[in-house]
Amino acid sequence: MVRDYVRDYPEATVMEVSRETGVSVARIYELVRQGKLVAHSPDSDMAVECVVCGRRIVTGQVCDQCRREIRAKSVPASDERLKGRLHLESRLRRPREKGY
């Protein structure tokens, strides 16, 4: 399990984690994006960039600051917030289609 390995070897690089766990590098970054894996520091090569401002973050899609801003802008109704989140996620997951 990647998470166990990262917990035991927090300083391991993504390449090392991939080699030791058999999980591809792309999949490891996917897990970090999904918040299922947390890099030990923003300087780690496992850290990802905030999709809004590009700041290094240890997990998820956006940094704390952007998350607060997004939250402040969104309608307080919970289903509205969920809709916005799903929209953001589907946009991130799918590369822009041709002619779109």
Ligand SMILES: [Zn+2]
């Ligand atoms: Zn940000």
